[in-house]
Amino acid sequence: TTDDNGCDKPVAVTPAADNGGGKAADGSSAPPSDPRRIGDIMLRYSPFLIMYTEYVKNFDTAMRTINNLYNKNSKFAAIMDTIHGMEECENLSLQHHMLCPVQRIPRYEMLLRDYLNSLPHNSPDRVHSENALK
Numbered sequence: 001t002t003d004d005n006g007c008d009k010p011v012a013v014t015p016a017a018d019n020g021g022g023k024a025a026d027g028s029s030a031p032p033s034d035p036r037r038i039g040d041i042m043l044r045y046s047p048f049l050i051m052y053t054e055y056v057k058n059f060d061t062a063m064r065t066i067n068n069l070y071n072k073n074s075k076f077a078a079i080m081d082t083i084h085g086m087e088e089c090e091n092l093s094l095q096h097h098m099l100c101p102v103q104r105i106p107r108y109e110m111l112l113r114d115y116l117n118s119l120p121h122n123s124p125d126r127v128h129s130e131n132a133l134k
Contacts, residue, residue: 038115039128042108046132052105059102063095109133 069076084093116129 037125037128038112039125039130039132042112042132043128049105049108052101056102056105059098062098066094066098 066080070080071077080094083089085091089097112129112133116126116133119126119129
């Protein structure tokens with residue numbers, strides 16, 4: 001399914017879907033022959049998550065640079081203040097928005113660990129989920 005902008009809506013599947021009986025987030029039944037599972041999806045996309053390593057490694061330097069510019073350059077500070085006050089930014093600073101990707105990977109890990117804890121031991125998704133955590 002897609003949203004109003006034509007983008008795919010994420011579908012959350014409960015661990016019970018491993019036997020074909022799970023429900024999607026919208027309440028519809030997951031197709032019994034649907035090979036998609038959380039573990040293999042996370043495993044498939046894990047190479048793309050590696051880009052976060054560089055982002056996290058450089059995060060402190062980026063934050064220091066922005067803070068130094070803000071404190072030393074009044075024009076930069078005025079522009080930043082204007083942007084921070086915009087509705088689209090929810091009145092949050094750039095630094096706040098920059099922190100979101102740093103927090104994302106640990107959230108994925110916690111989600112996957114919780115998923116594994118509720119997953120039956122004989123689930124076909126267990127091996128993929130365990131490998132995705134490595």
